[in-house]
Amino acid sequence: MGPLVFTDNLKFGVAVIDSQHRRMVKIVNELLGAVLDHPLAETEDLLLDELVRLASLNFRTEEEWMRRCGYERYEVHAESHAHLLNELVELRNGLFTRAEHLNRKVVIFVRRWLENHLIHSDRELADAIRLCIKSIKGLKGLKADANAKRRRGKRSVGTAP
Numbered sequence: 080m081g082p083l084v085f086t087d088n089l090k091f092g093v094a095v096i097d098s099q100h101r102r103m104v105k106i107v108n109e110l111l112g113a114v115l116d117h118p119l120a121e122t123e124d125l126l127l128d129e130l131v132r133l134a135s136l137n138f139r140t141e142e143e144w145m146r147r148c149g150y151e152r153y154e155v156h157a158e159s160h161a162h163l164l165n166e167l168v169e170l171r172n173g174l175f176t177r178a179e180h181l182n183r184k185v186v187i188f189v190r191r192w193l194e195n196h197l198i199h200s201d202r203e204l205a206d207a208i209r210l211c212i213k214s215i216k217g218l219k220g221l222k223a224d225a226n227a228k229r230r231r232g233k234r235s236v237g238t239a240p
């Protein structure tokens with residue numbers, strides 16, 4: 080099981096989410112390298128803390144966008160987030176640290192989950208969010224046009240003879 084490479088097919092297309100995903104991929108790769116090489120120790124605990132923090136931040140960001148855009152697969156997607164977060168918290172809390180083969184299993188599961196999630200679930204979500212952002216921008220543009228028109232109208236009323 081090799082490291083996860085952040086190629087274009089993992090890209091979400093929303094800058095803040097992509098930067099969170101990039102950092103998650105980096106940490107998962109470091110954990111994977113560690114768990115395949117030696118028993119997990121304090122350094123990996125810090126990595127796990129950071130991964131739990133990042134994952135919950137990323138999931139909150141995505142879920143906020145899902146709500147804002149009325150994403151129809153919200154429940155399924157959020158459930159998948161909750162499931163991973165649970166695994167990560169259990170790993171961090173040391174449930175698995177007494178059995179190295181379980182640590183390896185969980186880290187490999189996390190790596191697979193992240194890849195699958197980014198390629199499939201997040202791809203679908205990213206398409207919906209990009210459409211939604213476009214329509215928000217479109218609405219803002221329409222409002223700005225209407226306001227500009229109104230201002231021009233007022234000005235011409237004021238300057239009329």
Ligand SMILES: [Fe+2]
Pocket residue numbers: 141156160196200201
């Ligand atoms: Fe997601």
